[in-house]
Amino acid sequence: xxxxxxxxxxxxxxxxxxxxxxxxxxxxxxxxxxxxxxxxxxxxxxxxxxxxxxxxxxxxxxxxxxxxxxxxxxxxxxxxxxxxxxxxxxxxxxxxxxxxxxxxxxxxxxxxxxxxxxxxxxxxxxxxxxxxxxxxxxxxxxxxxxxxxxxxxxxxxxxxxxxxxxxxxxxxxxxxxxxxxxxxxxxxxxxxxxxxxxxxxxxxxxxxxxxxxxxxxxxxxxxxxxxxxxxxxxxxxxxxxxxxxxxxxxxxxxxxxxxxxxxxxxxxxxxxxxxxxxxxxxxxxxxxxxxxxxxxxxxxxxxxxxxxxxxxxxxxxxxxxxxxxxxxxxxxxxxxxxxxxxxxxxxxxxxxxxxxxxxxxxxxxxxxxxxxxxxxxxxxxxxxxxxxxxxxxxxxxxxxxxxxxxxxxxxxxxxxxxxxxxxxxxxxxxxxxxxxxxxxxxxxxxxxxxxxxxxxxxxxxxxxxxxxxxxxxxxxxxxxxxxxxxxxxxxxxxxxxxxxxxxxxxxxxxxxxxxxxxxxxxxxxxxxxxxxxxxxxxxxxxxxxxxxxxxxxxxxxxxxxxxxxxxxxxxxxxxxxxxxxxxxxxxxxxxxxxxxxxxxxxxxxxxxxxxxxxxxxxxxxxx
Amino acid sequence: xxxxxxxxxxxxxxxxxxxxxxxxxxxxxxxxxxxxxxxxxxxxxxxxxxxxxxxxxxxxxxxxxxxxxxxxxxxxxxxxxxxxxxxxxxxxxxxxxxxxxxxxxxxxxxxxxxxxxxxxxxxxxxxxxxxxxxxxxxxxxxxxxxxxxxxxxxxxxxxxxxxxxxxxxxxxxxxxxxxxxxxxxxxxxxxxxxxxxxxxxxxxxxxxxxxxxxxxxxxxxxxxxxxxxxxxxxxxxxxxxxxxxxxxxxxxxxxxxxxxxxxxxxxxxxxxxxxxxxxxxxxxxxxxxxxxxxxxxxxxxxxxxxxxxxxxxxxxxxxxxx
Numbered sequence: 001x002x003x004x005x006x007x008x009x010x011x012x013x014x015x016x017x018x019x020x021x022x023x024x025x026x027x028x029x030x031x032x033x034x035x036x037x038x039x040x041x042x043x044x045x046x047x048x049x050x051x052x053x054x055x056x057x058x059x060x061x062x063x064x065x066x067x068x069x070x071x072x073x074x075x076x077x078x079x080x081x082x083x084x085x086x087x088x089x090x091x092x093x094x095x096x097x098x099x100x101x102x103x104x105x106x107x108x109x110x111x112x113x114x115x116x117x118x119x120x121x122x123x124x125x126x127x128x129x130x131x132x133x134x135x136x137x138x139x140x141x142x143x144x145x146x147x148x149x150x151x152x153x154x155x156x157x158x159x160x161x162x163x164x165x166x167x168x169x170x171x172x173x174x175x176x177x178x179x180x181x182x183x184x185x186x187x188x189x190x191x192x193x194x195x196x197x198x199x200x201x202x203x204x205x206x207x208x209x210x211x212x213x214x215x216x217x218x219x220x221x222x223x224x225x226x227x228x229x230x231x232x233x234x235x236x237x238x239x240x241x242x243x244x245x246x247x248x249x250x251x252x253x254x255x256x257x258x259x260x261x262x263x264x265x266x267x268x269x270x271x272x273x274x275x276x277x278x279x280x281x282x283x284x285x286x287x288x289x290x291x292x293x294x295x296x297x298x299x300x301x302x303x304x305x306x307x308x309x310x311x312x313x314x315x316x317x318x319x320x321x322x323x324x325x326x327x328x329x330x331x332x333x334x335x336x337x338x339x340x341x342x343x344x345x346x347x348x349x350x351x352x353x354x355x356x357x358x359x360x361x362x363x364x365x366x367x368x369x370x371x372x373x374x375x376x377x378x379x380x381x382x383x384x385x386x387x388x389x390x391x392x393x394x395x396x397x398x399x400x401x402x403x404x405x406x407x408x409x410x411x412x413x414x415x416x417x418x419x420x421x422x423x424x425x426x427x428x429x430x431x432x433x434x435x436x437x438x439x440x441x442x443x444x445x446x447x448x449x450x451x452x453x454x455x456x457x458x459x460x461x462x463x464x465x466x467x468x469x470x471x472x473x474x475x476x477x478x479x480x481x482x483x484x485x486x487x488x489x490x491x492x493x494x495x496x497x498x499x500x501x502x503x504x505x506x507x508x509x510x511x512x513x514x515x516x517x518x519x520x521x522x523x524x525x526x527x528x529x530x531x532x533x534x535x536x537x538x539x540x541x542x543x544x545x546x547x548x549x550x551x552x553x554x555x556x557x558x559x560x561x562x563x564x565x566x567x568x569x570x571x572x573x574x575x576x577x578x579x580x581x582x583x584x585x586x587x588x589x590x591x592x593x594x595x596x597x598x599x600x601x602x603x604x605x606x607x608x609x610x611x612x613x614x615x616x617x618x619x620x621x622x623x
Numbered sequence: 624x625x626x627x628x629x630x631x632x633x634x635x636x637x638x639x640x641x642x643x644x645x646x647x648x649x650x651x652x653x654x655x656x657x658x659x660x661x662x663x664x665x666x667x668x669x670x671x672x673x674x675x676x677x678x679x680x681x682x683x684x685x686x687x688x689x690x691x692x693x694x695x696x697x698x699x700x701x702x703x704x705x706x707x708x709x710x711x712x713x714x715x716x717x718x719x720x721x722x723x724x725x726x727x728x729x730x731x732x733x734x735x736x737x738x739x740x741x742x743x744x745x746x747x748x749x750x751x752x753x754x755x756x757x758x759x760x761x762x763x764x765x766x767x768x769x770x771x772x773x774x775x776x777x778x779x780x781x782x783x784x785x786x787x788x789x790x791x792x793x794x795x796x797x798x799x800x801x802x803x804x805x806x807x808x809x810x811x812x813x814x815x816x817x818x819x820x821x822x823x824x825x826x827x828x829x830x831x832x833x834x835x836x837x838x839x840x841x842x843x844x845x846x847x848x849x850x851x852x853x854x855x856x857x858x859x860x861x862x863x864x865x866x867x868x869x870x871x872x873x874x875x876x877x878x879x880x881x882x883x884x885x886x887x888x889x890x891x892x893x894x895x896x897x898x899x900x901x902x903x904x905x906x907x908x909x910x911x912x913x914x915x916x917x918x919x920x921x922x923x924x925x926x927x928x929x930x931x932x933x934x935x936x937x938x939x940x941x942x943x944x945x
Binding site (some may be wrong): 059061069070072075207208209210228229230231233249251253254255256257259260263264266267269440441592595 | 703706707708709710714717718776780781784785786787788789790792794795806809810813889890891892893894895899900902908
């Protein structure tokens, strides 16, 4: 028998033996196991599971490429933080999953005084934190004061409150300087357990404090494990006031990239993705046992114009032609927003009409002016206004040229593509856009630039986006108020009438009356055009149809997302797992066993051959 | 080992480290004001931004900041992550073992397999075996690691679902024994370690092959054959040990360098090591974390070089004699 044959035979035998032993070992290790497991089992369905946890309950597995910063609401800023917080803690007043209107949460009902400056909230009786302690009005007051006062993402919601009183454990009275409808339906501040959080020194709360686990909460699930880079685990809150959730656990699993998350869904490692990329949305929907959902959100992408007036921004750097209203309106007519959605957003977004997304059903009215695609009209408007074409095909007037820089963030390929499309489209009307791709930091610097303490923005236009709150549109509307110049305003738009209407609408508790005022505001901005809103950004999600039985868009019903992400814990409760969808665990991994067996067998083969060969070696001559 | 020689090497390493420290400090200040990222909050006021600058010591003159930075680094205080608000050093310590496991396994396998292939190719120079091994090695050497990673995932995790496509351990599972957990880790290690091995294999193969070819033409090999020693014995006992010398040093140097090069593989396979930590820090513009990982990578390379020099001292009598 030749050496080569011996190696092959030894390798095969070694492989077989090692594979048998290695397949048996993890299975026996697991059989000893206890603890909790999941219906979705684990890694790819090919049997590479070697965990030792049997399936004793249902687990909902989410996958994400970004994870919560550290779960401390005083400092956390990621969307993923909100996903977890909104399941762990309730707001004082929640959002109805049906239509997002204000609904009882920790606060059962509320009463607005005649002068609309006082709101009296009555808490649900008998509510308890997950550790069994009662939830009282003092918890709500402390949260509004501390989290609403120092939490980086929550300070704007409580700035109208002048005084808070807690006459008894069930009552909280809020006083405001001016009527503020945001107190009902827009008080986006989580209620934290004071007995846990008030013990932490204030400096630590806004510094390096990491919440203790389990994270005492009031929602249907509470965080019991947070391992950065790996998993955030939530388990049932035994004191949850409502119907218990269908899952024993919710696991949020961190992957390195968005590709890896989407692959994990295809392989059945996870049950749902809360955020799918536009580029892979269609492909993912074609996969077996995977379905997708696109829903509008309170977010949009806009082409912003620099409208900072001379007296406010004496040192601003921009092409003055951008402040010509006719030019902006002509650009609006020349930009085909449908095409931008189709190409830049791969058809996943929704064409926008104005600064209020249609997501805000209670307050949305289609504006009078929507700028349908009409390049001929755009050309006519510019001709009428005296903008004439020069030799390069670019319009000029009084020494000014209709040539603008449009800044886009290098981090956003879809924005870059949108900018290129706009540049292409506006060529037809003699308006030039020079696409400038910069980092987010750079664009931020250009918009917040100051000189001698005054705003000095250095841009003509840029493409970026904003996102609002679930029900109350005040935040999105506030961005264009004069008061936000030096704050959130990035177009430096100022219109006293708009400011007056903004103040008026914040004080209206009557939805219909408020809707009318907001419609006027939208119409003003559609005329002035500080922003040309291009698309309303969607929430793109995907899930396994063989793991989740009942899934219907909610928040709002029919058009909302799959689990009411970051809005209400009711979304997770509404999901239903498919009975018996659990994956068998503990079968060992034949692939790994075979691989190790192959290596062991090969080594054994080589050693045996060498040993036999050595015995037959001729005598070595003395050196 | 001569103390003078060693002192010289350590001194050079220390100087390089000092340069890295200085470069590291200025690099992350040249890319922009770190508070720009921190202050991107709705309605952040000038006072809040000033407070942030004070908290991060950015209100001090540059030289003062540099002195603080040197002192803090010497105490292994690399600052606090702007993202997670955790100590950078703690996060690095958490990620380091996973990188060492991946890089260690990949380097070890690449060295063993690459050198074995190099020996086979050199001893069968000009044959089809040599051509095949050379072609394969050049292919894996030239192929981008992300491509290799994706192909491995597609074949062995998607088409043939034999191995997990990512993570270091099945998430959300409680293990009842260390063996079950270790087995699970090995299961998850297969594909990233294979990608790492393939990424490194080519250079070890090429070095070993050319080194062996050189040695095989040396006079002493001819003499060994002439005195009647079997071919296998001449190769294994006399040629390979001499040819291994450059490979050992290259392995040591590479071990430091590939820790940084693991960024792509760790990201593709969601392997929670230093590479993924750096990748996330870049995405989040978490400057303290980037500064920390950059320093650790640099230290790894410098230390590995020093180690290679020391190994050379022992392995190569010519260095000793000098």
